Amino acid sequence: MQRSLNTYQLSFTPKQIIALIVIFVFLGLNSCSENSDKIVRESLDVEQFNVDQIIEGDFTFDEDNLIENVVLVEGVIQDINNLNNRSTIILKGKKDTDRLVICDMQKNQKLTTNSLNLGDEISVKGILKGTLNDVILLNCIIPQPKTNE
Amino acid sequence: MNKSFLALLLILSFGITSNSEKVIARQGQVSFFSYTSVENIKAENNQVYSIINLQEGTIAVDMLMNAFVFEKALMREHFNESYIESDIYPKATFQGKIIDFDTNAQGTQIKMIKGAFKMHGVSKDIEIKTKIENNNGSYTLSGVFETFVKDYNINIPPLLAGNIAKSIAVNFKFEYQPYEN
Incomplete structure (x- = not known):
């Protein structure tokens, strides 16, 4: 059991980890948007x-x-x-x-x-x-x- | 003195009459739907401007193409940058006439509107079946019509051709108020 867990942990290559991070960031940004336009933030100097x-x-x-x-x-x-x-x-x-x-x-x-x-x-x-x-x-x-x- | 007063009264009454002949919608709604087996695309514009001249039965509509709101940012980007090119053609317009419009009839009447719809730099004569509701001088116009992408020189890349319908359903609803300047 322990061996199979170790095998599972080692199955992520650095490239895969980067890909996962990119996916999470993309999903995070999408969930922030109310619609197709960008969100207007209070702190923005305009x-x-x-x-x-x-x-x-x-x-x-x-x-x-x-x-x-x-x-x-x-x-x-x-x-x-x-x-x-x-x-x-x-x-x-x-x-x-x-x-x-x-x-x-x-x-x-x-x-x-x-x-x-x-x-x-x-x-x-x-x-x-x-x-x-x-x-x-x-x-x-x-x-x-x-x-x- | 009396003549001057009479002239002033005439000018004022003319002004009031000419304004009351117009009704305006600042927040008209136009939405469109594209149905394909790959994906459905829906967009909505809630700031469409329209004026009706009740005496002449003429109608004008003006909308900003970049004010359409989509479900996904990528859809909006493709629409504005690749298809409609809203930096070059920022507006779509319609100018037409409501055929046999009875401005005094209360309730609902179904009329044809004939006119020219201009989008993406291309003007095309169209006829739209429209439901007109008159509630004591408050007019609401609504309806739906089909429009073809190819009629307006909108180029869809072959790769995305399956994502966008050849015929787009356009819905509209305008609630008019008396024009006050």
């Missing part, structure tokens, strides 16, 4: 805009541009809804325009989103997808204020 600035931005897929990158947008809540079973916050700016910022929230933001009210001034961090009439952000989170404790 470019900041207010609503009026971002709706006037000319975003393309150029290397130095921000499409598919995480940005932080400050604005006033015009609407919070659960259309299509998605939790969405819509932000407006100070200018008189029908153009808004639509933030599709990550699932783990439900509690935070429920505590918000229309008219609140907030910051939202999300992946900039581009502009139709409105600016679209996906996988959004609401960064919590940092404490010194």
Whole structure:
């Protein structure tokens, strides 16, 4: 019995061990993702805009541009809804325009989103997808204020 | 003074009328399904923009191709980088007319929408059977149509041809609100 166990332990070559580690890392990364987009993290330092600035931005897929990158947008809540079973916050700016910022929230933001009210001034961090009439952000989170404790 | 006031009233009432003739959906839903024996692929876009001009019966739809969400990151990557090339063709659009649209009819009506669907740089005339629900001026449009990958010059590598259906089922649902500027 002891001999067979030893044989089993020795049956993993270094290459196989590396392969197993790669598989576990891959599975771990996959289990972290909510959907096909990358997860937006609170600690990430990103470019900041207010609503009026971002709706006037000319975003393309150029290397130095921000499409598919995480940005932080400050604005006033015009609407919070659960259309299509998605939790969405819509932000407006100070200018008189029908153009808004639509933030599709990550699932783990439900509690935070429920505590918000229309008219609140907030910051939202999300992946900039581009502009139709409105600016679209996906996988959004609401960064919590940092404490010194 | 009275004439000026009357003119102002006319201008204002014209403005209100022209806005109330339009309804808007900022969070329309478009999803597509590809069924093959190898794998099923589903993606969803919940930020599709659409406007209907009720007086003219015209409809416009605008969507960002990179805003489709997939189950797997690799599917999204292939869709955006290899098939749709969303860096070159970031949007798909539809412009059309709702045939025999009765804006006053309450409840459900089934109508055909005819128009041009442009995707991947290719514009194609299509007809879509659409369910229109009117609940006191709140319109919801929904339906499903089939589209063929080859019609839009989308090249699938032979190695992956078995993974992607030749015909893709596209579902849509738009809930419109009065357009307020």
